Amino acid sequence: AKKSGPGTICFFEASDDTSARERRALQHDLEHAIEADELFLVYQPFLDIRQGRITGFEALLRWQHPVRGLIPPSVFIPIAEESGLIHQLGEWVVRRACAMLARWPDGIRIAVNFSAVQFQNVGILQTIVEALAEAKVAPDRLEIEITESMLISKYGAAPAILNSLLELGLTVALDDFGTGFSSLTYLRKLPFSRIKIDQSFIRDMLTQPDCAAIVKSVIGLAQELKIGVVAEGVETVDQLEYLRQTSCDEVQGYLIGRPMSASEIASMLDTKPRQ
Ligand code: C2E
Ligand code: CA
Ligand code: CA
Ligand code: CA
Numbered sequence: 001a002k003k004s005g006p007g008t009i010c011f012f013e014a015s016d017d018t019s020a021r022e023r024r025a026l027q028h029d030l031e032h033a034i035e036a037d038e039l040f041l042v043y044q045p046f047l048d049i050r051q052g053r054i055t056g057f058e059a060l061l062r063w064q065h066p067v068r069g070l071i072p073p074s075v076f077i078p079i080a081e082e083s084g085l086i087h088q089l090g091e092w093v094v095r096r097a098c099a100m101l102a103r104w105p106d107g108i109r110i111a112v113n114f115s116a117v118q119f120q121n122v123g124i125l126q127t128i129v130e131a132l133a134e135a136k137v138a139p140d141r142l143e144i145e146i147t148e149s150m151l152i153s154k155y156g157a158a159p160a161i162l163n164s165l166l167e168l169g170l171t172v173a174l175d176d177f178g179t180g181f182s183s184l185t186y187l188r189k190l191p192f193s194r195i196k197i198d199q200s201f202i203r204d205m206l207t208q209p210d211c212a213a214i215v216k217s218v219i220g221l222a223q224e225l226k227i228g229v230v231a232e233g234v235e236t237v238d239q240l241e242y243l244r245q246t247s248c249d250e251v252q253g254y255l256i257g258r259p260m261s262a263s264e265i266a267s268m269l270d271t272k273p274r275q
Contacts, residue, residue, distance in 0.1 A: 027083050029065060030076055034092055038064050041096055042259035043110070045268070046230060046250045049243065054268065055250060056109035058145065059097050060259050061089065081117050090118045091127045097142065098135035100262060104269060111143035111173060116150030119158040129168065139169035145196070146172065148180035162190055173230070177218060187225065195222055199233025199253070206238055219248050 033039050043057035063071045080086040097110045104110075118124055132139055144165055150158060162172060171193035174186070179198045187195070197218050204211040215231070222229035231243050234253030243251055260268070 023079055026071070026076060027079050027085070030063070030080060030083075030085055033063055033065075034088060036066075038066065039089070039092065040064065040261075041093065041100075042261060043100075043265050044252060044259040045257040046109075046111075046252050047256045048250050049240070049248060055107070056111065056141075056143070057265065058111045058113075058252065058259075059093060059100075060113070061093060077115065081115050084117075086115050086117055087121050087124075090114065090124065094124075094128055094142075095131045095134075098131040098137050100265075101137040101141050102135040104265070106138070106141070108269070109141045109143050109171070111145050113145045113175070114150075116146075116158065119146075119150065119161050122161065125161065125164055125168075128165070128170070140171060143171045143173055143193070145175040147175045148177070148186055159190060166191055173228075176232075178214065187221075192227055194228035194230060196230045196232050196252075197248075202231050202233045202239060202243075202253070203235075206236075206242060212242075215243075216246050219246050222249075223247070 040062050041059045042062055043059055045054045046056045046058070047053070048055045061073050061077070063073075063076050065071050077086070080089050093112050097112050101108070101110055128142070132142065144162075146158075146162070165172060172190075173194040173196055174192045175196050176198045177195045178201055186192075195218065197215060201211050201215050201218075205215045206212070219229050228249045230250040230252055231239075231248050232252050234240055234243065234251045234255050236255060239253075240251060240255060257268070
């Protein structure tokens with residue numbers, strides 16, 4: 001196969017038919033990806049609608065494979081979870097995110113994604129504390145995104161670790177809201193800072209009245225609970241306008257900005273706030 005450069009379009013599709021042999025090969029390569037410097041983060045902005053300013057970025061992991069090209073997280077994260085490599089990857093992500101926070105203005109936060117299995121390792125707390133201290137970054141600038149599916153009973157330790165994170169001053173967002181079970185139960189039990197409405201609802205809200213009703217209700221729910229609400233996957237001006245009218249706090253999506261490299265962010269933070 002040909003060597004591919006950083007801009008290469010991925011041809012490797014996420015699917016269940018990624019054969020066992022393929023997965024083993026990828027797992028083997030992934031074991032060396034960190035030291036080989038093949039992993040990198042891209043950052044997708046959050047826009048505060050009312051203030052018209054960028055309030056932070058979600059860090060999304062990428063793997064530039066030397067032979068296969070760019071491999072999406074939907075392919076390598078499950079492999080990392082199964083093999084336990086996710087712990088190393090997660091620590092790397094936290095350290096890198098903290099290092100970026102040190103270079104960006106104080107009013108900017110970074111959200112990192114966590115898998116359920118990462119919450120089975122109490123060591124992650126230590127890593128986070130150390131990374132924040134090393135970068136001299138305030139804990140409230142680091143946000144952890146978790147999905148409700150990871151709070152199911154199988155991972156009983158999760159709420160304890162979550163509470164420790166909150167005590168440390170981090171913020172926690174409930175990701176992909178509306179796609180799992182028992183969302184409302186967890187909102188009662190855990191002091192989330194923010195909920196992120198899944199992009200599937202945003203995609204259909206202007207064409208399907210029931211979808212619009214759900215989006216409006218979730219925004220109202222967040223307001224009642226006095227927590228933030230983010231709409232994911234905003235791609236059109238009409239969607240943004242609708243979310244502005246329904247008093248959504250923040251939006252994220254290709255309309256605002258695609259996931260970008262660290263150097264692209266540096267110039268973005270210099271630009272004037274958008275309306
Ligand atoms: P997610 O956390 O729900 O991230 C949102 C995904 O939607 C990202 O895909 C992002 O690129 C994409 N997206 C953003 N805006 C738009 C839009 O306007 N339209 C559409 N159609 N898509 C949009 P990505 O980067 O491929 O990540 C996929 C998933 O991989 C993430 O879903 C997250 O669950 C997981 N992931 C990514 N990075 C990490 C990581 O560092 N650790 C862990 N554990 N999981 C990660
Ligand atoms: Ca996320
Ligand atoms: Ca999401
Ligand atoms: Ca998702």
